Amino acid sequence: MALFGSGGPRAVTVGAGLLADVLEAPLVRVDWRPPLERLEPDPAVDAANQVAVGRVLAVRPQLVAVASALDTIPGMRPDLLLHSGPPLTWEAASGPMRGALDGALRLEGRDSADLEPCHQHDAVGPMAGVISPGMPVLVVEDAETGRRAYCNLNEGLGRVLRYGANDEAVLDRLRWMARVLGRDLARALHEGGPIDLGSINSRAVQMGDELHNRHRAATSLLFRELALRGLGAESLRFIDGNDYFYLNFAMAVAKLACEAAADVAGSSLVITMARNGTEFGIRVAGAPERWFTAPAAVPVGVFLGAYTQADANPDIGDSAITETYGLGGFAMAAAPAITRVVGGDARTALEATLEMYEITLAENPNHQVPALDFRGTPTGIDVRRVVETGIQPVINTGIAHREAGVGQVGAGMVRAPLEPFRAAHRFLST
């Protein structure tokens, strides 16, 4: 928190104009571009995709509990740390990932632990996405099926574990979050009942949040629900000081929704886009046990203070699950104010959303964009459409310093690499 004060990341206007120029070209919508690959129509895949995306849209997410990762996440164990993105070894981990893993080991009082992706445990975590056994996690449940997804709690901005910072102040905050915030939330939910996160998502998108890097409305609506349930004053002040607090809720909702399509045979729907700071990877509905990966790109960003593009780590975090669910970069037409954080202008924000309709299967009726006369956000990326059009999914993202222990240096935009989509298409076609 020390880096940026309590008001969230300040907009750095120096360089934002140039950044807009950089961002403009790739985001401009084109009516036609030469297909990279001409795919034969495949009615069986189309039918599978309709089933898959229908399942995604049918999910009704409720926050039902907050409890420790060890007590809730399937397959969690005392000697395991979860991390963002596709599978990773200690040796391949980038600076911020190592910083977060080191901090989590100290938090748990351990010398070593096994590593597995959050995504393989029905969980997600932003940036390094490290979830250790003792951390409190959100439990989000589908009211239709009872299926669940999990995410850790948001620490705030600046020097925080998820950006690779791990000094004692960072660990002290995490201890307070387990001891006070997590227990307050658990009690408020136990006594006051579940919170309808689908309703908060829906209203927030109509209040200028895209729910990846802008959460002021959703955090406010969540605050209302928690205050009415009598959440403790200290916890309310913590949430009030962090307009990113809802990010982790939005991620758990998106994970719950996307995972609903896992195992729909033959479907080319993307159910995960995630980055571990070294590699970018996707999972698809028709083969959910596999990761298709490529090296992670470096986001183009708006930098805080004296930091520059040279300080930026390659793309990191499970938070691209929001784009996978039609939010974040896909919903920027609903949130032109996000350009103060990630660069670009109102036109590029609008065009990002319009372009993403070309690679998606549905328009989400729960996420309506008032500026597009309540058209739903483009939801459900189809591997085939990405391969055919060459349009790379757009992701807006925080940027971590490339060295362990520093923290956040900015925010910006990045495009998903095409290779994993091509590899997934080849796999599904054989």
Place this chain on the structure above:
Amino acid sequence: MALFGSGGPRAVTVGAGLLADVLEAPLVRVDWRPPLERLEPDPAVDAANQVAVGRVLAVRPQLVAVASALDTIPGMRPDLLLHSGPPLTWEAASGPMRGALDGALRLEGRDSADLEPCHQHDAVGPMAGVISPGMPVLVVEDAETGRRAYCNLNEGLGRVLRYGANDEAVLDRLRWMARVLGRDLARALHEGGPIDLGSINSRAVQMGDELHNRHRAATSLLFRELALRGLGAESLRFIDGNDYFYLNFAMAVAKLACEAAADVAGSSLVITMARNGTEFGIRVAGAPERWFTAPAAVPVGVFLGAYTQADANPDIGDSAITETYGLGGFAMAAAPAITRVVGGDARTALEATLEMYEITLAENPNHQVPALDFRGTPTGIDVRRVVETGIQPVINTGIAHREAGVGQVGAGMVRAPLEPFRAAHRFLST
């Protein structure tokens, strides 16, 4: 509340398409139209207007207290009722105004009272705008000058006094507001300190509120401030159930800001637009003691339930002070979701704001529209520009039933009549 349930007015989609057609024509921006009157340039007026609008923009509104009208509003007395719009007699009052006045008399236990406009007592009130001596009012103070403005508290939607309903349930709610809500608010402010309403306005406009008929963001941000000050649970629930709660705060802020320009000699800046259900009137900076009036028009609306245009009362309420301050109809580009309430579509909302730049003196840096790349809303109507261009200020508004005792029947759009602007121009020119 009984009419519409607790979720606010529902969007009535039947007829909304037709309504959009009706609204579209007058809202379409034209690059040139023949001037109705060719005015000679007047550098003295221009200079006075720059002083006047500079004063409006310099106001820093803080909510400092809540107390009874009798204890706070200058010139309030036990035998006086304040009402919206220009001066009015009992005989000339419309149905909803009579309903509200009758209800206020019963609330105060009186048989009769004198009538004076809120605006002549540094106060404002939405719709009928009736403020009786015992009602709690918001006290909003300019941190720069200590000057104050006042507004009553918002009752919610449907069957409420300000729309002319006055049954026992309406009066019981008003009694609870004085006994519980008003005192809770007073205590929270006394113990927790003032609330910066300029900051809430600023953030809310970037969250899709236009602060006349859409207040979901501002109410949420206000809720956060009040919950952190320990407001009582019953009062928090009341506010949580009414996303219009901030309307009265926005009105007091706008009144405080606009009145800052009163008495700037020679200025043609409009400092009040207000309607009493019978007449529409304006006040201008160069002659603040005078009203320039014309018959009130009937808003074109989206109606609730079985109500139709034929049920609509002529335009009523001080809430057009928000348009006078560059909000409401003037800020609809920031709030395309408002079209679900008042009709039109995203394009007409955008065009309403763009058109209003042609009759205003400044762009408010505190009210930035993300969709216009953070351009400030058009603020400070110039009587001369209205007369020259013939562009009528656009107002979005709730619609009351024309008979006493019924309540709200819809919401919609209306244009200010030109005559008062012409009369003010003639007066200032002689």
